[in-house]
Amino acid sequence: xxxxxxxxxxxxxxxxxxxxxxxxxxxxxxxxxxxxxxxxxxxxxxxxxxxxxxxxxxxxxxxxxxxxxxxxxxxxxxxxxxxxxxxxxxxxxxxxxxxxxxxxxxxxxxxxxxxxxxxxxxxxxxxxxxxxxxxxxxxxxxxxxxxxxxxxxxxxxxxxxxxxxxxxxxxxxxxxxxxxxxxxxxxxxxxxxxxxxxxxxxxxxxxxxxxxxxxxxxxxxxxxxxxxxxxxxxxxxxxxxxxxxxxxxxxxxxxxxxxxxxxxxxxxxxxxxxxxxxxxxxxxxxxxxxxxxxxxxxxxxxxxxxxxxxxxxxxxxxxxxxxxxxxxxxxxxxxxxxxxxxxxxxxxxxxxxxxxxxxxxxxxxxxxxxxxxxxxxxxxxxxxxxxxxxxxxxxxxxxxxxxxxxxxxxxxxxxxxxxxxxxxxxxxxxxxxxxxxxxxxxxxxxxxxxxxxxxxxxxxxxxxxxxxxxx
Ligand SMILES: Nc1nc2c(ncn2[C@@H]2O[C@H](COP(=O)(O)OP(=O)(O)OP(=O)(O)O)[C@@H](O)[C@H]2O)c(=O)[nH]1
Ligand SMILES: [Mg+2]
Numbered sequence: 001x002x003x004x005x006x007x008x009x010x011x012x013x014x015x016x017x018x019x020x021x022x023x024x025x026x027x028x029x030x031x032x033x034x035x036x037x038x039x040x041x042x043x044x045x046x047x048x049x050x051x052x053x054x055x056x057x058x059x060x061x062x063x064x065x066x067x068x069x070x071x072x073x074x075x076x077x078x079x080x081x082x083x084x085x086x087x088x089x090x091x092x093x094x095x096x097x098x099x100x101x102x103x104x105x106x107x108x109x110x111x112x113x114x115x116x117x118x119x120x121x122x123x124x125x126x127x128x129x130x131x132x133x134x135x136x137x138x139x140x141x142x143x144x145x146x147x148x149x150x151x152x153x154x155x156x157x158x159x160x161x162x163x164x165x166x167x168x169x170x171x172x173x174x175x176x177x178x179x180x181x182x183x184x185x186x187x188x189x190x191x192x193x194x195x196x197x198x199x200x201x202x203x204x205x206x207x208x209x210x211x212x213x214x215x216x217x218x219x220x221x222x223x224x225x226x227x228x229x230x231x232x233x234x235x236x237x238x239x240x241x242x243x244x245x246x247x248x249x250x251x252x253x254x255x256x257x258x259x260x261x262x263x264x265x266x267x268x269x270x271x272x273x274x275x276x277x278x279x280x281x282x283x284x285x286x287x288x289x290x291x292x293x294x295x296x297x298x299x300x301x302x303x304x305x306x307x308x309x310x311x312x313x314x315x316x317x318x319x320x321x322x323x324x325x326x327x328x329x330x331x332x333x334x335x336x337x338x339x340x341x342x343x344x345x346x347x348x349x350x351x352x353x354x355x356x357x358x359x360x361x362x363x364x365x366x367x368x369x370x371x372x373x374x375x376x377x378x379x380x381x382x383x384x385x386x387x388x389x390x391x392x393x394x395x396x397x398x399x400x401x402x403x404x405x406x407x408x409x410x411x412x413x414x415x416x417x418x419x420x421x422x423x424x425x426x427x428x429x430x431x432x433x434x435x436x437x438x439x440x441x442x443x444x445x446x447x448x449x450x451x452x453x454x455x456x457x458x459x460x461x462x463x464x465x466x467x468x469x470x471x
Pocket of ligand 1: 026027028029030031032033034035243244245269270271272273274275276314315316317382383384385386441442443444445
């Protein structure tokens with residue numbers, strides 16, 4: 001038995017050594033985990049299907065946190081600007097010199113009454129949030145630099161729930177989920193802080209069901225609150241921001257907030273759970289690969305199914321980045337994600353920095369690294385869909401990125417400009433000639449990302465074929 005165990009371990013080690021290693025890098029919320037999910041959706045279909053139901057808890061938490069963020073904001077608003085007394089309301093209406101806050105206060109009290117009623121009726125969601133968090137595992141304190149005021153975090157910290165990854169594997173509870181995520185060897189040996197959803201007990205399944213029951217009961221009120229114009233006036237004035245997926249989930253509440261809900265591929269891609277540390281995923285190409293084009297390739301690649309892949313997903317927040325370095329050695333490809341829609345956003349960990357600026361600096365550091373001198377570089381200019389939406393809403397890129405100059409304020413022009421800027425940054429930091437693959441992406445778009453990832457996979461294979469191990 002010992003011999004057999006040693007043989008198996010040896011064979012697993014040889015497989016690991018031969019595996020193509022891909023590291024996903026980029027700032028927090030850039031889309032690394034979403035890209036990894038796409039790899040699993042395409043090339044580890046069995047695991048993807050098994051874990052599908054487990055994401056339900058995360059999606060429910062995403063919804064509840066968005067609604068509770070609104071409830072908290074309304075509570076602050078009403079504390080600072082108490083609802084009008086009748087006398088005050090009459091006086092305000094007759095006085096044009098009042099500020100916009102006063103004009104909101106002076107609005108007919110039915111608006112305030114309606115919001116107060118919604119607050120009361122949605123009160124049980126606080127308990128649901130706590131229950132869902134407990135199922136996922138204990139969270140850790142929010143990271144922030146001393147320069148980030150608490151007032152900024154108070155609107156954002158709800159969006160940044162994450163779990164101690166070591167616990168989350170054992171604690172996420174999903175009724176009826178029958179399988180666990182696959183584990184990389186190193187993760188299971190405890191070298192990495194990896195963890196994924198797993199199956200739950202009957203008691204915990206009951207808790208999940210009671211969370212669903214409350215959510216179903218609150219569905220219409222949640223939708224009303226989310227669509228309310230007075231609410232958005234307050235949220236905009238108080239600069240409250242939501243996770244990118246909040247609108248998607250609440251707009252689809254009729255489908256999602258139901259008893260028998262099973263997340264679709266797109267729902268899973270949109271589910272947000274912040275990554276802590278480094279998580280490793282081992283994958284053999286068992287999934288279906290779609291042709292990327294219909295041109296006959298004169299140098300066809302050997303079938304990709306023969307390769308095994310190790311993908312590393314990292315936490316992108318500033319304090320997480322020191323954990324990246326040990327994974328640079330021996331990595332075959334880096335996929336760097338730069339979210340291009342965040343040209344007007346500040347870095348959460350330190351609001352003195354613009355997010356796009358942080359991406360440039362981070363990218364420069366990656367290109368400069370001697371350890372990565374022979375690594376294939378792939379750059380995803382991600383969140384193009386959100387960039388397009390922001391520009392359509394009238395955002396002016398030049399205001400936040402002065403070097404953009406007088407170029408047309410269009411999505412295409414911004415992407416073209418950023419492509420060049422990232423290329424130039426690479427050349428400055430890594431003067432020797434090297435190939436860079438750049439793709440404008442929206443990694444929540446499954447169809448588009450399928451094509452991109454097939455191309456990326458082929459490029460990485462091709463670049464690394466010189467290494468006899470892979471042939
Ligand atoms: N609309 C849109 N949303 C995206 C896109 N890429 C990622 N998102 C969403 O952005 C959020 C953050 O994505 P993640 O993949 O979790 O980000 P991450 O880089 O892993 O972040 P950390 O784990 O904090 O380092 C998720 O809710 C995603 O669904 C995109 O291209 N378009
Ligand atoms: Mg992540």
